[in-house]
Amino acid sequence: MGKLDGKVAIITGSTSGMGRDTAYLFAKEGAKVVVTGRNEERAKAVVDQIKADGGEAIYVIADTSDLTAPQKIFDATMEAYGTVDILFNNAGKLSVTPILDLSLEEFTEVMNVNVTSAFILTKLVAPVMKEKGEGYIINTSSVAGCAAHWGPIAYCTSKHAMNGLTKAMANELGPEIHVNGIQPGAIRTAMLDSAGGEAACGFMIDRSPLKRIADGSEIASVALFLATKESSFIDGQLIRVDGGVDI
Numbered sequence: 001m002g003k004l005d006g007k008v009a010i011i012t013g014s015t016s017g018m019g020r021d022t023a024y025l026f027a028k029e030g031a032k033v034v035v036t037g038r039n040e041e042r043a044k045a046v047v048d049q050i051k052a053d054g055g056e057a058i059y060v061i062a063d064t065s066d067l068t069a070p071q072k073i074f075d076a077t078m079e080a081y082g083t084v085d086i087l088f089n090n091a092g093k094l095s096v097t098p099i100l101d102l103s104l105e106e107f108t109e110v111m112n113v114n115v116t117s118a119f120i121l122t123k124l125v126a127p128v129m130k131e132k133g134e135g136y137i138i139n140t141s142s143v144a145g146c147a148a149h150w151g152p153i154a155y156c157t158s159k160h161a162m163n164g165l166t167k168a169m170a171n172e173l174g175p176e177i178h179v180n181g182i183q184p185g186a187i188r189t190a191m192l193d194s195a196g197g198e199a200a201c202g203f204m205i206d207r208s209p210l211k212r213i214a215d216g217s218e219i220a221s222v223a224l225f226l227a228t229k230e231s232s233f234i235d236g237q238l239i240r241v242d243g244g245v246d247i
């Protein structure tokens, strides 16, 4: 018996990285998983793998810089499975552009992908979860949501906003819906590779008592905890999963 038997989980940004690891874990635990992202080849590969392992999943191709994308994801979920129990707002865009070079267009795109689409998708799923009497929403923030030295302006702003969104959602969507956030440190994913990979993380490895970066599966296991009754009295919290880089 899986921890998520009979549950339907939307995981944004699950064509890659920690979202993909979470999709595999949730499916292994019995959830029907809605995989989302822009890259159809990778989305299909994730769904094929889940099905090959005996699980159930669909994919929805949606670019969340376009604010009509959340409705598309919600509609496809309801059409395929008729309900939703878990939403992992995880899709993210990294921007490393400093403020004086940052265009309004790039800033807006980062905010749309990292924050605004999560707000819209939450508004869509929350009535379903309220009606069912139970739901779990997990938001991916970052250590860049804790301090500006961890990330440049657009990314840092978006992740600080994700913290506020998490707490405000928890405050307004209880008692039926639990909302919590995860603040990853350096995790071995395509996004980290785009920023120089493990070789560029020496300062984080030095600052961590664990002296390493992490795999996406180490975020997936926390997401699973936050998506079940095992975290029943945790709400509105931002869990740092960063190897202790700021202690």
Ligand SMILES: NC(=O)c1ccc[n+]([C@@H]2O[C@H](COP(=O)([O-])OP(=O)(O)OC[C@H]3O[C@@H](n4cnc5c(N)ncnc54)[C@H](OP(=O)(O)O)[C@@H]3O)[C@@H](O)[C@H]2O)c1
Pocket: 012, 013, 014, 015, 016, 017, 018, 019, 036, 037, 038, 039, 040, 042, 062, 063, 064, 065, 090, 091, 092, 093, 094, 113, 140, 141, 142, 143, 183, 184, 185, 186, 187, 188, 189, 190, 191, 192, 216
């Ligand atoms: N890796 C780290 O060290 C780290 C640290 C702190 C926080 N995070 C956060 O963790 C989350 C997952 O990132 P990751 O590290 O797993 O990186 P990743 O492997 O690059 O995955 C990012 C995911 O987001 C999706 N995505 C990006 N832009 C999108 C868009 N415009 N529309 C729809 N989907 C989009 C990607 O899908 P497609 O490519 O298919 O569009 C992909 O599935 C992000 O929110 C990120 O900010 C990562």
